[in-house]
Amino acid sequence: MLDPEGVNHVYIQLSDILRDRIAGSPPGVPVASEAALQREFGVSRSTARRAIQRLREEGVVHTVAGEGTFAGPPGQARPVEYQPMYQRIAAGIIERILAGSLRPNRRIPSEQTLRQQYGVATATVRHAVAYLRDQGWVFTVPYRGTYVSPQETWPKA
Amino acid sequence: MLDPEGVNHVYIQLSDILRDRIAGSPPGVPVASEAALQREFGVSRSTARRAIQRLREEGVVHTVAGEGTFAGPPGQARPVEYQPMYQRIAAGIIERILAGSLRPNRRIPSEQTLRQQYGVATATVRHAVAYLRDQGWVFTVPYRGTYVSPQETWPKA
DNA sequence: GCTCATTTGTCCGTATGTATC
């Protein structure tokens, strides 16, 4: 696939291959990580990085440190199946708030309920709740529980 | 050998002698230089030049400025042993291209390899490569190397 | 708060090859 002797540089060839792959995929889908490219194409990490950097300069992908590189420009919503677990849980709760099954000034499900429902660790549930709190969807009363915020404080989203 | 008192002019006599010499030699073989004729026959340079010019008018020899005079009409391929080094190198590369051991869009051997192979200086190798480039046999990509041109751009030979 | 794995970010050193003077 890659030809080190070819007219084009290896990183150019690699970015061309990746661009073709990405062309058909919806925005937010993860691109192979640098380590994966090393394994798949047998190149060094710096070469894999240069290939991705070229796509980034073209606006074909965007990168989030610690998470990965994703198709499309930054700011794009990521498909649910590629979102981190805590965001998926948060999205589920938001959905129930908007649907009205969770109402303002009423408690959201307990940590234990959410843990069993999603099959995750406590820390992950806490992460999801902290995320909702940061965005204004819920507020927490010490020793009492976490409640849905009044509608005025919901994010305008 | 030469008779200044003779019926024919000295340059005529000289050209006759040279024509006999050349008669048996394959085309492309170098004829004695003007300076060599001066030494050998004790004539002036102008006389030597007039003798050679006569042979040139007869089509027996041809002259390349800065290189010398050679047996046969111009355009004749010169025997390898009388070609300049850079042309020998170029000829070797062309041979490998035509034989298929160097293929289009593939690198030709590096400068260093050619240097060692032919035992010449870098400048000589560059001269050979520039020569091939001028003729359309190869093209150079900066910082990458020199590649065999696609067959369409080869000289019609 | 901690640990662990993954991923990206940054830097250094080396080798090869070309470009220029």
Add this chain to the structure above:
DNA sequence: TGATACATACGGACAAATGAG
């Protein structure tokens, strides 16, 4: 012929960010 600079490519090392437990 030699010296210098530049560009690619590889490999290693460490830090930082993130997600998950």
